[in-house]
Amino acid sequence: MDIWVTNYDDDPYKLEDIDEQTINAFERNLKLKLPLSYKRILQNQNGGIIKYNSVQAGGFQEEDVYLEINHIYGIGHPGLLDSPYLIKEWDLLQNILVFNGEGNAWFALDNSSEPPHVIYIEADSKEVIKVAPSFEEFLKKLTYKELSQxxxxxxxxxxxxxxxxxxxxxxxxxxxxxxxxxxxxxxxxxxxxxxxxxxxxxxxxxxxxxxxxxxxxxxxxxxxxxxxxxxxxxxxxxxxxxxxxxxxxxxxxxxxxxx
The missing domain is CATH 1.25.40 (Serine Threonine Protein Phosphatase 5, Tetratricopeptide repeat)
Incomplete structure (x- = not known):
């Protein structure tokens, strides 16, 4: 799946290209396994701003509920290597891998399930919303919504x-x-x-x-x-x-x- 914006020269989330060896070392370091679909997008580009600006969330009774998202972390800084620090700094859930966030809300992989669910965490309220049952399903739910009126x-x-x-x-x-x-x-x-x-x-x-x-x-x-x-x-x-x-x-x- 081609998700990356490639014509933005000052993308702060786009990191140096990585290979499979780097991904394996990252997994060993954090003692986890990245979903195959995540590995595939990182091999195309190591993080960055995405073509989409929202994702349809699960777990709501209402229809058409969307959460804003405009980038996905790669392996490095700022990126997935910041996850342990962010968990400690913001008192987030343990056993997660943060792959997007700005300080007031976070998207993360919940590694307590197999495959890891994608969740959304409100930093202030600590509310946790299940977005997708897997990262692959999360990618399928990414979309572009026009800004509300x-x-x-x-x-x-x-x-x-x-x-x-x-x-x-x-x-x-x-x-x-x-x-x-x-x-x-x-x-x-x-x-x-x-x-x-x-x-x-x-x-x-x-x-x-x-x-x-x-x-x-x-x-x-x-x-x-x-x-x-x-x-x-x-x-x-x-x-x-x-x-x-x-x-x-x-x-x-x-x-x-x-x-």
């Missing part, structure tokens, strides 16, 4: 924006983020920027860095004192980012504005 517009309320910022749609997050960069409620906006500096998506963090770089003078000279403290925390967080380009951009901001 709620999001097909040029402006969003703050409540809608906050919901989007806490989700997994990185392109939508970027769009909403940029639409609010001229807001008069600077403190609210910077608080959300600060939250997004911890986002797992490189695209989102790059968008935050871009907003800071373009609007730094506006934020510096128009912000109340509490907002300036948030601004400095944002710049400090980005200065430690995994991306050297983001770190370099923030260094330039610090030097130019003596921060």
């Amino acid at each position: 709620e999001y097909e517009k040029d402006s969003w309320s703050k409540e809608e924006a906050e919901t989007i910022f806490s989700g997994q749609e990185e392109f939508l997050i970027e769009e909403v983020l940029l639409s609010y960069q001229d807001t008069e409620d600077i403190e609210w906006y910077l608080a959300n920027l600060l939250q997004l500096t911890e986002h797992s998506s490189l695209l989102v963090r790059e968008a935050v860095a871009s907003v800071i770089g373009v609007n730094i003078e506006y934020f510096l000279y128009e912000s109340p004192e509490p907002s300036l403290k948030i601004l400095k925390r944002i710049i400090n967080n980005l200065s430690r980012d995994k991306s050297k380009d983001i770190r370099r951009e923030m260094k330039e901001v610090k030097v130019q504005y003596d921060l």
Whole structure:
């Protein structure tokens, strides 16, 4: 099954190609077996953004319930090797393998069953939803759904924006983020920027860095004192980012504005 987006040069989830030997070593290290269907897609591409944006979930009485998903992990970092850390950090279920997530929700293989079920875990409520009885069935249920009418517009309320910022749609997050960069409620906006500096998506963090770089003078000279403290925390967080380009951009901001 061809699931990968191949024309996105800055895909943060696309890792170096791997072979069967690397997959076998990964399985030995984590003492588990990847489903054959998972191994096949990794041999085509080692993780990345997928052509789909949702999967139809099982376990619901209602019809047409879909969960958002836009990437699948490969073997490496960020990827399947992060699963033990994520389980500990977010107090997730044991005996699972996390293969997608953004901090507020996770898709994982539940290795307590054979074959492993695909489950969806809400981080806050700890609700577990059975999505598919196997990874192969999960792949068959991937689909592309047009954004709901709620999001097909040029402006969003703050409540809608906050919901989007806490989700997994990185392109939508970027769009909403940029639409609010001229807001008069600077403190609210910077608080959300600060939250997004911890986002797992490189695209989102790059968008935050871009907003800071373009609007730094506006934020510096128009912000109340509490907002300036948030601004400095944002710049400090980005200065430690995994991306050297983001770190370099923030260094330039610090030097130019003596921060």
